Amino acid sequence: MEFNNDPVCIKDLEKLAMRVMPGGAWGYYDSGANGEQTKRDNEDSFSEYRLHPRMLRDVSQISTETTILGQKVKTPLGVAPCAMHKLAHPGGEAATSRAAAKNGSIMILSTYSTTSLEKVIAQGNGDTQYWMQLYVYQNRSVSEKLVRRAEKAGFKALVLTVDAPVLGRRLVDARNKFNPPPHLRLENFMDPEVANDPAGYSSSLAYSTSETFGATFGANGDQTLSWANGISWLKSITSMPIIVKGILTAEDTRLAIEHGCAGVIVSNHGGRQLDGALATIDALPQVVEAADDKIEVYLDGGVRRGSDIFKALALGARAVFVARPVLWGLAYKGEHGAYHALDLLQKELELTMTLSGTTKVSEIDESYVYRPANRWIRYAPGKNGNPKKLLAKL
Numbered sequence: 001m002e003f004n005n006d007p008v009c010i011k012d013l014e015k016l017a018m019r020v021m022p023g024g025a026w027g028y029y030d031s032g033a034n035g036e037q038t039k040r041d042n043e044d045s046f047s048e049y050r051l052h053p054r055m056l057r058d059v060s061q062i063s064t065e066t067t068i069l070g071q072k073v074k075t076p077l078g079v080a081p082c083a084m085h086k087l088a089h090p091g092g093e094a095a096t097s098r099a100a101a102k103n104g105s106i107m108i109l110s111t112y113s114t115t116s117l118e119k120v121i122a123q124g125n126g127d128t129q130y131w132m133q134l135y136v137y138q139n140r141s142v143s144e145k146l147v148r149r150a151e152k153a154g155f156k157a158l159v160l161t162v163d164a165p166v167l168g169r170r171l172v173d174a175r176n177k178f179n180p181p182p183h184l185r186l187e188n189f190m191d192p193e194v195a196n197d198p199a200g201y202s203s204s205l206a207y208s209t210s211e212t213f214g215a216t217f218g219a220n221g222d223q224t225l226s227w228a229n230g231i232s233w234l235k236s237i238t239s240m241p242i243i244v245k246g247i248l249t250a251e252d253t254r255l256a257i258e259h260g261c262a263g264v265i266v267s268n269h270g271g272r273q274l275d276g277a278l279a280t281i282d283a284l285p286q287v288v289e290a291a292d293d294k295i296e297v298y299l300d301g302g303v304r305r306g307s308d309i310f311k312a313l314a315l316g317a318r319a320v321f322v323a324r325p326v327l328w329g330l331a332y333k334g335e336h337g338a339y340h341a342l343d344l345l346q347k348e349l350e351l352t353m354t355l356s357g358t359t360k361v362s363e364i365d366e367s368y369v370y371r372p373a374n375r376w377i378r379y380a381p382g383k384n385g386n387p388k389k390l391l392a393k394l
């Protein structure tokens with residue numbers, strides 16, 4: 001691996017970002033909800049799963065290529081939607097977009113981008129897939145216009161975030177009385193085409209940055225949104241496939257299938273919404289089972305190493321998305337730093353594949369991981385105290 005003088009792992013990148021970011025912005029990126037149990041669990045739970053590598057295989061050629069929504073992609077590693085990249089660096093989402101394109105990663109753009117969706121997708125190289133993340137507002141015409149713009153601009157899927165009918169309570173932000181700095185604009189709500197529209201599309205959701213972000217979010221979000229009234233409405237206004245982000249249960253996965261969604265993202269919003277919710281890697285197996293290969297399953301939350309990606313793929317995720325690591329990279333060195341974050345994870349994934357004896361993503365299955373709790377089951381002592389009797393598979 002070539003690191004030059006850059007940080008050698010995501011944890012180092014995190015420390016650097018903490019040093020360079022102003023306290024309020026750092027708090028906004030870093031914080032989880034309430035006691036931050038879920039935020040911690042997302043990371044910690046990956047280490048509950050251990051690798052189960054195979055040896056003496058030809059690992060001279062490793063490919064992370066796979067297909068997502070029927071399209072070839074270079075890697076199953078993508079960028080999760082995050083509000084306000086310009087809090088990290090003036091390059092903002094445009095810089096992240098170029099970094100994602102360079103790594104061949106899908107980028108999901110947040111509704112609350114500080115760069116317009118048209119500008120973000122224009123940074124791509126033609127091969128990169130962009131997906132648009134959506135919140136549904138009481139004033140549905142606001143959401144509808146965003147959806148139509150995204151489709152027109154070339155976004156390939158719509159990611160409906162369903163775990164945030166209201167904003168979670170982030171104590172760090174409350175203590176810091178955090179508000180985005182006034183020079184930042186949520187540019188998706190400042191569409192030049194409609195800026196002069198007397199109906200006031202832009203102004204209806206143009207957050208005055210002096211307002212509390214959370215309060216504005218809560219006041220505009222549609223808390224009546226449901227499986228019954230949400231997905232069919234979205235399907236009536238777009239032909240983009242719909243992916244539901246924020247699923248943690250088999251029950252909701254089956255509902256996503258019933259309502260014709262193309263995929264689900266196993267996510268708890270990086271521990272920023274319901275504190276105490278299950279870690280995503282722990283929720284993944286039940287979602288994969290319920291999905292039954294009828295829809296694609298993706299995961300985000302707590303991924304900090306290439307081996308975490310490998311574990312999620314082994315447990316049935318088709319792709320894995322990261323949020324904070326990319327923001328940390330961006331804070332560290334703009335486009336270069338965001339790319340570095342993705343490249344670190346990408347190279348670590350390739351290394352994990354090599355050392356586990358897998359050369360293709362399709363070869364990574366559940367036989368390559370198990371939970372240490374099961375180690376004692378798998379290798380429980382045999383009859384005469386002789387160890388290592390294989391009793392159970394994961």
Ligand SMILES: Cc1cc2nc3c(=O)[nH]c(=O)nc-3n(C[C@H](O)[C@H](O)[C@H](O)COP(=O)(O)O)c2cc1C
Nearest residue numbers: 029080081082083110161269270301302322323324
């Ligand atoms: C600063 C920040 C802003 C976020 N903004 C959004 C957003 O606008 N929309 C959304 O669906 N998820 C948002 N998320 C959640 C991420 O998409 C993702 O679910 C989660 O952060 C992944 O966990 P990780 O940060 O541990 O990689 C945000 C997360 C962070 C850290």
